[in-house]
Amino acid sequence: MMEARLASDTDLAGFREEARVLLSQQVPPESVQWHTDHAQNSELFADPPQAADSRPQGVPKAASAIVPASFLRLCETVVLHHDPERFALLYRLLWRLVHEPGLRHDPVDPDMLHAHQMGQSVRRDVHKMKAFVRFQTVQDGPTPALQVAWFEPAHHIVEFAAPWFAKRSPDSRWAILTPERSVEWDGRQLHFAPGLPRAEAPPADAHEGHWLEAYRRVFGAHAKASPSAPYCSTPS
Numbered sequence: 001m002m003e004a005r006l007a008s009d010t011d012l013a014g015f016r017e018e019a020r021v022l023l024s025q026q027v028p029p030e031s032v033q034w035h036t037d038h039a040q041n042s043e044l045f046a047d048p049p050q051a052a053d054s055r056p057q058g059v060p061k062a063a064s065a066i067v068p069a070s071f072l073r074l075c076e077t078v079v080l081h082h083d084p085e086r087f088a089l090l091y092r093l094l095w096r097l098v099h100e101p102g103l104r105h106d107p108v109d110p111d112m113l114h115a116h117q118m119g120q121s122v123r124r125d126v127h128k129m130k131a132f133v134r135f136q137t138v139q140d141g142p143t144p145a146l147q148v149a150w151f152e153p154a155h156h157i158v159e160f161a162a163p164w165f166a167k168r169s170p171d172s173r174w175a176i177l178t179p180e181r182s183v184e185w186d187g188r189q190l191h192f193a194p195g196l197p198r199a200e201a202p203p204a205d206a207h208e209g210h211w212l213e214a215y216r217r218v219f220g221a222h223a224k225a226s227p228s229a230p231y232c233s234t235p236s
Contacts, residue, residue: 002027006036006087009156012079019091029095034087067097068104077119082155089115125155130164135174136202138212144187147174148211150201158183162190175215177201182218193218 004022006014022032071093078086093111096103103109135147147169153161158176162183165174175184180195196218202210 002032004032004034004087004091006034009036010079010159011036012076015075015079015087015090019094022091023094023098029088029092032088032091034091036087066101067094071097071104074115074119077122078115080122080156080160081118083118086118089118122155122157125153126157126161129153129157129161133165133176136206136208136211138208138215140212140215144171144173146212146215147172148215149174149176150196150214151176151178152198153178153180156180159192162192166190175219177214177218184219191219 002022004018006018008014018034075090078090083089089111093103093115096111103112106112129151133149133151135149137145138148140146158178158181162176162185165176166185169185171187173185173187176182177196179198179201182193182195184191184193196214200214200217202214
């Protein structure tokens with residue numbers, strides 16, 4: 001049994017490189033265990049894909065001629081799913097696409113259907129976050145007012161969704177707190193920090209002081225420590 005370790009829950013570049021090596025060594029899916037280092041437990045809050053930019057991308061040339069581009073796009077979405085078996089599923093599908101060329105033409109294959117269902121779930125979660133995040137205004141100094149929100153996504157979508165909020169309100173200061181990972185926009189760049197446990201989240205009717213306290217609890221030590229580029233893949 002071989003172990004494949006990824007840098008974070010959304011380490012797509014790491015998955016591609018591990019899969020490339022495993023395929024080149026002809027390691028079957030049932031012989032691989034996939035592990036991720038949870039971003040919320042790390043003291044480094046740089047974006048995982050950015051940290052892995054130097055890794056080789058894609059799959060071996062022989063395999064790339066077989067694997068359809070639509071599957072590579074599907075991988076970009078499925079890695080954001082919360083299912084701990086998502087990387088095992090994707091590698092199993094990649095292995096099968098290389099060794100079973102007819103799979104790409106099978107619309108009812110259980111593995112492929114499962115992956116597409118996971119992708120749909122991620123896209124719904126992204127839509128929900130964009131639609132239902134509600135910011136509370138707090139005053140934390142002479143600078144423009146800070147907007148703080150709490151949201152509980154079902155999947156690992158914070159890094160993907162954050163740039164959308166930054167583009168929507170480029171001149172505002174805001175922060176979104178979630179149980180797994182939090183993000184702040186200071187008007188120039190995004191900063192990521194650990195999550196806030198659900199038990200510590202301000203209730204819906206919390207006054208301004210509670211929201212400011214929650215924000216400072218998460219970003220007090222990290223807000224300006226290490227800016228991060230956003231997750232750049234696009235769920236298909």
